[in-house]
Amino acid sequence: MGDKLGFEKQLWNACKKLRNNMDPAEYKHVVLGLVFLKYISDSFENVYKELEETKYADPEDRDEYIAKNVFWVPKDARWEKIKKNAKQPEIGQIIDNALIEIEKENPQLKGVLNKRYSRPTLSTRILGELIDEISKVDMHTNGKSSQDILGRVYEYFLAKFADQEGKGGGQFYTPHSVVNLLVEMIEPYQGRIYDPCCGSGGMFVQSEKFVESHQGQIEDISIYGQESNPTTWKMCKMNLAIRGIDNDLGGGPADSFHNDLHKDLKADFILANPPFNDSDWGGELLKDDPRWEYGIPYEGSANYAWIQHFISHLAPKGIAGFVLANGALSSNTDTDNEIRKAIIEDDLVDCIVALPNKLFYSTGIPATLWFLTRDKNKENERNRKNETLFIDARKTGKLVDRAHRELTKKDLEKIVTTYHNWKSEDDYEEYEDIKGFCKSSDLEEIQKHEYILTPGRYVGIEEKEEDDEPFEKKMERLTDELAEQFAKSNNLEEEIRENLGEIGYEF
Structure with a gap:
């Protein structure tokens, strides 16, 4: 934070x-x-x-x-x-x-x-x-x-x-480093920003901070959101009010699937962290919904319903960045497979980022960032037709305690710079595939992997630097270091015994 x-x-x-x-x-x-x-x-x-x-x-x-x-x-x-x-x-x-x-x-x-x-x-x-x-x-x-x-x-x-x-916390809070990464990746300088499951409004707050930090004008962005949980909706309104952020969250809480408050909105930027693998989303009541352009979503999980909801609200040059459970990359239900294949064939998938574990307070389920766009050849961007960038960031982040990890500033810069260089007209020469971290793949390669989008399949395994230190010398060095650590440990143990003895707790 x-x-x-x-x-x-x-x-x-x-x-x-x-x-x-x-x-x-x-x-x-x-x-x-x-x-x-x-x-x-x-x-x-x-x-x-x-x-x-x-x-x-x-x-x-x-x-x-x-x-x-x-x-x-x-x-x-x-x-x-x-x-x-x-x-x-x-x-x-x-x-x-x-x-x-x-x-x-x-x-x-x-x-x-x-x-x-x-x-x-x-x-x-x-x-x-x-x-x-x-x-x-x-x-x-x-x-x-x-x-x-x-x-x-x-x-x-x-x-x-x-x-x-614990589990309930994820309804209203996305970790700051994850929100920051999403915002830095899609760069919402100007236009309409939309989050149909906005929780406490963290995506909006970070978008405003992004504009301010890049000397942009806050008036150049418009905030649209929706939240189904009544108490969380109130928290979002209060959070935005504290920051002085104008917004349109509708007149009250509402479910984006069953009561879309922004039906006609076409957003320039979509930022979202929908509930992971939600099985209670009422899909059986929405079989004929016009949002299901790529296929009727699986009733047992809302993942591909959310993806298609985002796409339906995306402006012609818009970009969406959102969080989903890892399983959505390779889920093999008939409907998920077909929808994923159709979205890939329609050339909407720009980038996939695999995140490290322990980032989220609300779940231990591994998560991934998706970036979808309708236009892979915007101004100042190179033509990326039928290309997708895969980034495996599972080894990034630092533990802030035993249960939680967060992405460092250096991690964020590495991931963001990789993506921006890859899609930039001017900086593309700075981009290169890095084994174990990133790979630019074409449609043909994705087809060979049966439309599975798991980054690890594409980036491969990190190449280890050759170790030319002779075995005998290495063992000698390591045993010396170990002996030094043992000595420090013994000294510390003796100090603790003495201190305890002084207050009457000898052992």
């Missing part, structure tokens, strides 16, 4: 008591709701102070805040009041009332905020302690804007909640 700001962990630790009293699916809304309330209140107060110091300006003029794209916060909903009443027995009701007032004054938040702080099962003591901790956040750490800081806290919390919830 990049450099930490320092207080994310402090705030997370403050949630421990709450975690002991509530299910993760519940307490995430309690914590994130307070973070959101603190953010919009602080943003309001910053503008309020500016207006107080401006001649002829009225800090209580609602229009002044609308003009600056800042939420209007009524007097009784401001954080100062929440903070002053943190230890009062009615604090839950005070927060609920504040959220009701904020929704009334800001129509774009209608139905989004989680107004359940006064429920009997939520300890007012713990709620007060949480408010105290959140109140300590310095909104201008290292000169960063409050928007950036609270956004980072929000992102950190989403990752931690996904970790705590």
Whole structure:
């Protein structure tokens, strides 16, 4: 997730008591709701102070805040009041009332905020302690804007909640390094960005960051999304509101297969991480759906339904980047086989990237990135007709703990540069096939592999550098190194024994 700001962990630790009293699916809304309330209140107060110091300006003029794209916060909903009443027995009701007032004054938040702080099962003591901790956040750490800081806290919390919830976490959170890779690969500078299973909105947030970091104009991109889970839809709206990102997520949660809210949309960029191998997607009710251009998807898995949904929303020069379980590369049900073959024959598959394991909080299933495009000869790109790039990145990434891995900056640069050089008109001479890592294959080769898209089949096995060190010399060196390690181990053991002995625990 990049450099930490320092207080994310402090705030997370403050949630421990709450975690002991509530299910993760519940307490995430309690914590994130307070973070959101603190953010919009602080943003309001910053503008309020500016207006107080401006001649002829009225800090209580609602229009002044609308003009600056800042939420209007009524007097009784401001954080100062929440903070002053943190230890009062009615604090839950005070927060609920504040959220009701904020929704009334800001129509774009209608139905989004989680107004359940006064429920009997939520300890007012713990709620007060949480408010105290959140109140300590310095909104201008290292000169960063409050928007950036609270956004980072929000992102950190989403990752931690996904970790705590296990399988359920994947409904709303895609690991930051995976989102970053997708965005850097497809480069959404300008146009319509669409995610039909948008979770908490990470793809949108990273797209905005990408445009900003490349000196682009945020106004040049439009955000369209959809999410079926009601609580996750609310989290997405809050996440985007925190960042000030305009969006069209429809009027509420809805299933993209059975109630497509953006039926006529043709997107320039599609970014998505749909549920892996979803068997409960209601395919039996959609046999005659016009989206199934390449064949009726298998009812037991939504993978190829998602792929065709993406294709149906792709603009003539659009590109889609999405995550799927590895099994979709080679699934051998009759329908999956035929759909995959038809998509390949129609020359839509631009690049496939095999990811390392342990990247996802929600599943241990190996995952792959797919990149599909309708146009393999756009401006500044070479003609890649009937070509597909395979990248095997399974050996990349570093373990951040025993259960989780993340892609490093160096890993991201290697994968992204390989793809961009391969498709670039100017930089193609910089591209080369690398055994065990990448291979540019044509349609004929894919046909020989029976339309299976597993990168390992194409890139081969990495060539090992020849070791010309004589065996005897190598063994001598290795045994010396081992002896040195044993000596260090013995010394450390002796120190531990002495330290334990000094406090009365000899053994």
